[in-house]
Amino acid sequence: MALSLSQCRKSEPIYSSSSVSFKPTPIVSTSIFPRALGIPDLPKDNPLTEEGVYLGRLLFYDKLLSANMTISCASCHLQKNAFAEPKKTSTGIFGLPVKRNASALFNMAYSRKFFWDGRQSRLANLVFEPIQAHNEMGLNLPELDDRLKKSELYQNWFKKAFNADPNIGQMSMAMEQFLLTLVSSNSRFDKAGPSLTGLSSSEKAGFTLFQTLTNLQGGQNQGADCFHCHGGILFQAQNPLAGGITNNGLDASFTDLGAGAITGNSTDNGTFKSPSLRNISLTGPYMHDGRFQSLNEVIDHYSDNIDFSSPNISPNLANHVSGPGGPPEQMRLTVTQKQDLLNFLQTLTDSTFISNPKYSNPF
Ligand code: HEC
Ligand code: HEC
Incomplete structure (x- = not known):
């Protein structure tokens, strides 16, 4: 009725x-x-x-x-x-x-x-x-x-x-x-502007690490080189060739072929999109298979655990060498550097995005 x-x-x-x-x-x-x-x-x-x-x-x-x-x-x-x-x-x-x-x-x-x-x-x-x-x-x-x-x-x-x-x-x-x-686009990092006003010295140091080439000298890293694949105002490489879709050294062999399964080219096996690092402290677990629970585990990966035997590993990671022609080496961030990088990544959280009523459940 x-x-x-x-x-x-x-x-x-x-x-x-x-x-x-x-x-x-x-x-x-x-x-x-x-x-x-x-x-x-x-x-x-x-x-x-x-x-x-x-x-x-x-x-x-x-x-x-x-x-x-x-x-x-x-x-x-x-x-x-x-x-x-x-x-x-x-x-x-x-x-x-x-x-x-x-x-x-x-x-x-x-x-x-x-x-x-x-x-x-x-x-x-x-x-x-x-x-x-x-x-x-x-x-x-x-x-x-x-x-x-x-x-x-x-x-x-x-x-x-x-x-x-x-x-x-x-x-x-x-x-x-x-x-x-x-x-x-309304994170603390955005509000700080180009002069990083209001960020702590640790957060600023983390940003410098993020933006600086690793360039190992005498086994000592100069920076953490995250910008190649997560750089620019979007914190995400847009060009698939320049780090937008690439291999970041997770595995020696692949259970998920990533872009390789789409293109059929073996040179794309194990390559995935580099996600934006905006809001990264809200979006864990991390990587295509959610293998890392925390950002600390992600930072440890890039610092200490890159698998250089991974087929198709990005040249930007495989070029971490102490001298010309030398074998690739881990960048080995110090405890302080890791903390600085983490603190910087946490400035990318946009709390207004997650509370914006225009995006919420309308029912
Ligand atoms: C050579 C390119 C490259 C560099 C350099 C690089 N990344 Fe990544 N990053 C990637 C790719 C590709 C993925 C996705 C990999 C996957 O899921 O298989 C990724 C994933 C991540 C994720 C997980 C994102 C998510 O939403 O799950 C974080 C966090 C991250 N990277 C942080 C960093 C930090 C911090 C640095 C610098 C220490 C860095 N990356 C350097 C390519 C790179
Ligand atoms: C069962 C869980 C689930 C549901 C339901 C779901 N998604 Fe997703 N979504 C995922 C997963 C997992 C991925 C990553 C898949 C992949 O990369 O192969 C994803 C990826 C995406 C992406 C890609 C974002 C990017 O930047 O690459 C978009 C857009 C998206 N989903 C939109 C939607 C929309 C719109 C709907 C509803 C029609 C939807 N999803 C329903 C789990 C889900």
Whole structure:
């Protein structure tokens, strides 16, 4: 039995989709993207609007997008963890395991390589992977289309955003719009500015280590050289060739081939995307398989445990030598250097990003 309209009106007005109007509010890029990061190249065929972004946000948080309605995108991408999750690897529908660690989600408008192996270049295409993956959300697209078309909520919001009935294509566009608006640039490091005002001497020393070549002299390191692969204002190398997708010396042989499984080139085996180090203290465990629980373990890896026998190891790591032609050596940071580096990495946390109500669960 349907409720009568008068009963419903007591709490909230009920719209029939024919009475919802199409007057989308364009979003001006400069209102979302800060000057420090620059204005990204946005997809020309998917202009951001308030209504489109809100529809995308609804979809991101809606369990309707999984076969048994138990899992949403936000089940594995938690705002309080900068949209990563505090688990080694993810668990999807029916408790099925996912082989990789969930990525953090922010500043994706500046990127053209998504997933640990860089296999997707456009967010509007990417969203179909988790929805359909049997071990993530496990839903087929005809069923999803049907569910959206039957939902009054989505009838209204598709009308407002696209002047259309719910459909799979514009669903993915709306999700892309929401994902593009996830911007994080308000860490203590950002507020400190180029002169690092207000940072402690240890944090400043950590930044210097981060930005300085290792250049072992007499076995003594000069810096920790993190910037090659995690450098620039995004703290992430964008060019896949220049450290964007590379091998950081984790293993001598690979259970996960990374980009090699996508390209089929053996020279790409064991290469993965270098993630942004913004918000890094919120996004552990670390690496594609979540093998390191803490940032201390990550720093120990780069300092003491690089596996130089790893096929395809980046030249930027293999060039840690004491003299010309010498064998590669560990950089061996001192206890103080490790602490400085850790303290610096913690200045990259943006607490306003994880509390921004525009990104939170709208239900
Ligand atoms: C079961 C957990 C799970 C669910 C549900 C899930 N994801 Fe993910 N997400 C992951 C994992 C794991 C990765 C890394 C996968 C890989 O690299 O192969 C990832 C990676 C991503 C990335 C790549 C980010 C980058 O910068 O490379 C995006 C974007 C993303 N997910 C968006 C979504 C959206 C949108 C949804 C909902 C439609 C979703 N995810 C649902 C676990 C999940
Ligand atoms: C040669 C390029 C390269 C250099 C130099 C490098 N990294 Fe990385 N980093 C990577 C890659 C590639 C990954 C992802 C590897 C994987 O998951 O298999 C990574 C992953 C990480 C992660 C985990 C990120 C996450 O979200 O799980 C942290 C933290 C990190 N690096 C910190 C550092 C620090 C600190 C330094 C300097 C001491 C450094 N990196 C130097 C390439 C590099």
